[in-house]
Amino acid sequence: MPSAIGAAAFRTSAVGAALLLAAGSPEQAVSNCTIAMAPTYIDHLPAFMGFLSLMHGSSSLAHIAIEARNVTLSLGTREAPTLILKGVDLSIPKGESLAILGPSGSGKSSLMAILSGLERASGGEVRVAGIDYGPLDEDALARARRGRVGIVLQSFHLLPTMTAVENVAVPLELAGFGDAFARAASELEAVGLGHRLHHYPAQLSGGEQQRVAIARAVAPGPDIIFADEPTGNLDGATSGAIVELLFARREANGATLVIITHDPGLAERCDRVVEMRDGLIVADRRL
Numbered sequence: 001m002p003s004a005i006g007a008a009a010f011r012t013s014a015v016g017a018a019l020l021l022a023a024g025s026p027e028q029a030v031s032n033c034t035i036a037m038a039p040t041y042i043d044h045l046p047a048f049m050g051f052l053s054l055m056h057g058s059s060s061l062a063h064i065a066i067e068a069r070n071v072t073l074s075l076g077t078r079e080a081p082t083l084i085l086k087g088v089d090l091s092i093p094k095g096e097s098l099a100i101l102g103p104s105g106s107g108k109s110s111l112m113a114i115l116s117g118l119e120r121a122s123g124g125e126v127r128v129a130g131i132d133y134g135p136l137d138e139d140a141l142a143r144a145r146r147g148r149v150g151i152v153l154q155s156f157h158l159l160p161t162m163t164a165v166e167n168v169a170v171p172l173e174l175a176g177f178g179d180a181f182a183r184a185a186s187e188l189e190a191v192g193l194g195h196r197l198h199h200y201p202a203q204l205s206g207g208e209q210q211r212v213a214i215a216r217a218v219a220p221g222p223d224i225i226f227a228d229e230p231t232g233n234l235d236g237a238t239s240g241a242i243v244e245l246l247f248a249r250r251e252a253n254g255a256t257l258v259i260i261t262h263d264p265g266l267a268e269r270c271d272r273v274v275e276m277r278d279g280l281i282v283a284d285r286r287l
Ligand SMILES: Nc1ncnc2c1ncn2[C@@H]1O[C@H](COP(=O)(O)OP(=O)(O)OP(=O)(O)O)[C@@H](O)[C@H]1O
Pocket: 040, 041, 075, 076, 082, 084, 102, 103, 104, 105, 106, 107, 108, 109, 110, 111
């Protein structure tokens, strides 16, 4: 089987070269891209610095997938900071499906970015699968996420120089799957894109790109799936099929699923719904 990384290297573009330069290593470049950084956070990602990877586990926390304590996020300049998250506490048990609702600008994407390790909290504590994100540097965070955390964000961040199947296969290869291409092809078939395996992102519609991003996120069978408006670009029928796929994946792997949505129907499918307003969780109910 060809290597997705090797195949793509033949088509390295200026964008790819820039990503490589910025990341310092091909692995980090791919990791940076495949976790779909939201443009709002790109400025802040280089802030991922640290030296220790500390593992914390205790029997009392063994059933917790995600634990956030008094998480704050301050963006903007030092002279004019804006407090985006104002002290969020959230504990998500393993295997739970959780919908995050709230008006535009309430901080949903910011919270997801922190819980998924794309953004660093300004204060408070975040532990995912027992790992304290606080002290991890960028490489350690990427390693901690790889294969365990799948992320789908609103803007798909597919690598433009890779075909659909390569975009899905690369993270699989990095996670150590020997059958990365076969698995990637089958994931794309599952989201209805078996006929678009060798198309580049620019040759795909927004909804098709969204489905590639979803296939990429779920392909390694992650323990936690984060999805920011996963059906936002899809028509009703495709949206229904994608929701079924996400929930089927969650059930098959016992994965924890965290979804941001404006769709009340999708929220009702979840075990629990939290609502955000103005940087805080203001309601939390189990369904
Ligand atoms: N880099 C930034 N600098 C300053 N403020 C920012 C930055 N990025 C986001 N914000 C602000 O943070 C707030 C929360 O944004 P966020 O994207 O988390 O909201 P959201 O609830 O996900 O909104 P939506 O539903 O529209 O996606 C918004 O008011 C936004 O303007």
